[in-house]
Amino acid sequence: MPDKTFLNWPFFEQRHRDLAAKLDAWAAENLGHIDHRDTDAACRAIVTALGRDGWLLYSAPDPADPAAKLDVRTLALIRETLARHDGLADFAFAMQGLGAGPISLFGTSDQRCTWLSSTRGGDAISAFALSEPASGSDVANITTSARRDGDDYVIDGEKTWISNGGIADVYVVFARTGEGPGAKGLSAFIVPGDAKGLEIAERIVVIAPHPLARIRFDKCRVPASSMIGKPGEGFKIAMATLDVFRSTVGAAALGFARRALDAAADRSANRHLFGAPLGNLQMVQGHLADMAVDVDASALLIYRAAWAKDQGAPRITREAAMAKLYATEAAQRVIDAAVQLHGGDGVRSGHPVEMLYREIRALRIYEGASDVQKVVIARSLAAS
Numbered sequence: 001m002p003d004k005t006f007l008n009w010p011f012f013e014q015r016h017r018d019l020a021a022k023l024d025a026w027a028a029e030n031l032g033h034i035d036h037r038d039t040d041a042a043c044r045a046i047v048t049a050l051g052r053d054g055w056l057l058y059s060a061p062d063p064a065d066p067a068a069k070l071d072v073r074t075l076a077l078i079r080e081t082l083a084r085h086d087g088l089a090d091f092a093f094a095m096q097g098l099g100a101g102p103i104s105l106f107g108t109s110d111q112r113c114t115w116l117s118s119t120r121g122g123d124a125i126s127a128f129a130l131s132e133p134a135s136g137s138d139v140a141n142i143t144t145s146a147r148r149d150g151d152d153y154v155i156d157g158e159k160t161w162i163s164n165g166g167i168a169d170v171y172v173v174f175a176r177t178g179e180g181p182g183a184k185g186l187s188a189f190i191v192p193g194d195a196k197g198l199e200i201a202e203r204i205v206v207i208a209p210h211p212l213a214r215i216r217f218d219k220c221r222v223p224a225s226s227m228i229g230k231p232g233e234g235f236k237i238a239m240a241t242l243d244v245f246r247s248t249v250g251a252a253a254l255g256f257a258r259r260a261l262d263a264a265a266d267r268s269a270n271r272h273l274f275g276a277p278l279g280n281l282q283m284v285q286g287h288l289a290d291m292a293v294d295v296d297a298s299a300l301l302i303y304r305a306a307w308a309k310d311q312g313a314p315r316i317t318r319e320a321a322m323a324k325l326y327a328t329e330a331a332q333r334v335i336d337a338a339v340q341l342h343g344g345d346g347v348r349s350g351h352p353v354e355m356l357y358r359e360i361r362a363l364r365i366y367e368g369a370s371d372v373q374k375v376v377i378a379r380s381l382a383a384s
């Protein structure tokens, strides 16, 4: 049984506690039946179920209400809870939020009404297309171009590592429009998944399967009205979106870590060695204590960042970087210890801790690798 005492921390309101309990029960009831052998089909089925039962309403603000905002504590709690039950369910929810994030934060009323109604209902799957073969960490180096042609923009280039690539109905694409050098010359566009000139160049298979692709744009024409924000604002839009969602990557890692800690505690109580439970060995107790501290420290950093954003902080770059860095690295340690305490079973294909071991790894790389988060934190120290 995962520890829920953190929900009593002052970061949360009663609505958060109610939501966490309701989602936990929903996930236990609904996620176990989904067949994961076909990753695309499983992801679509999860998005449909999350949309049908109203969970995706939290992934983006209500387009009918101009004052509606994302609640980052809610996003983080949902990700933590879903990740504890099923990594693909967390992925499906997270991408509905991140993919539509630039529209949620910077879209016009028309853009929000057109797209958010569909992504919040589970009727459209969304994707966030920033990375390119030569610019992952080095975002300012994007070469995909968008050239103005009358009332349209024409997009050419390649994006890679795009989550939901191949199944998305809408992509937010960052491309060079040339208003200035480097980061100053990028803009963001809404591109429908069936746009002419958008093709899936490669489906990428990773150690914890989820839909992922390299995408090619070949004279892909979109109306100028599909630009989000103003020309040249693409970098700002991408960074502000990541600012909101980065701490929630930490929350997903926390969900994985809680599951691993539960499994390890269970194993320590029920596995008998040398005539006594495994947990009677002091070195095992040491592992469990380290894991518990890592879990609580992660939760404190994540919900501190989410709370700060919800209180109206314009940017939480340092707090979000700390939360993502610490929680993903800590989850890797916690899961590794859980694998160790399971002995041979820990590396058996399909065992929950073996799945967590594969699931956690990419979180230390995407949305800014751990090394990049350290640079961000150090720069914020220098700036202050």
Ligand SMILES: Cc1cc2nc3c(=O)[nH]c(=O)nc-3n(C[C@H](O)[C@H](O)[C@H](O)COP(=O)(O)OP(=O)(O)OC[C@H]3O[C@@H](n4cnc5c(N)ncnc54)[C@H](O)[C@@H]3O)c2cc1C
Pocket (backbone or CB within 6 Å): 127, 128, 129, 130, 131, 133, 134, 135, 136, 137, 138, 160, 161, 162, 163, 164, 206, 212, 362, 365, 366, 367, 368, 369, 370, 371, 372, 375
């Ligand atoms: C599973 C998965 C899903 C993804 N989903 C998406 C998505 O939906 N949309 C999207 O746009 N992108 C996505 N990405 C791309 C992801 O954001 C990039 O992989 C990431 O930013 C790293 O870029 P890169 O792979 O080009 O590695 P590189 O930029 O080549 O970096 C390699 C390594 O170099 C080190 N490094 C880099 N910069 C620094 C620095 N400044 N200081 C010190 N060390 C550094 C880090 O260890 C880093 O891991 C996804 C990636 C993965 C693995």
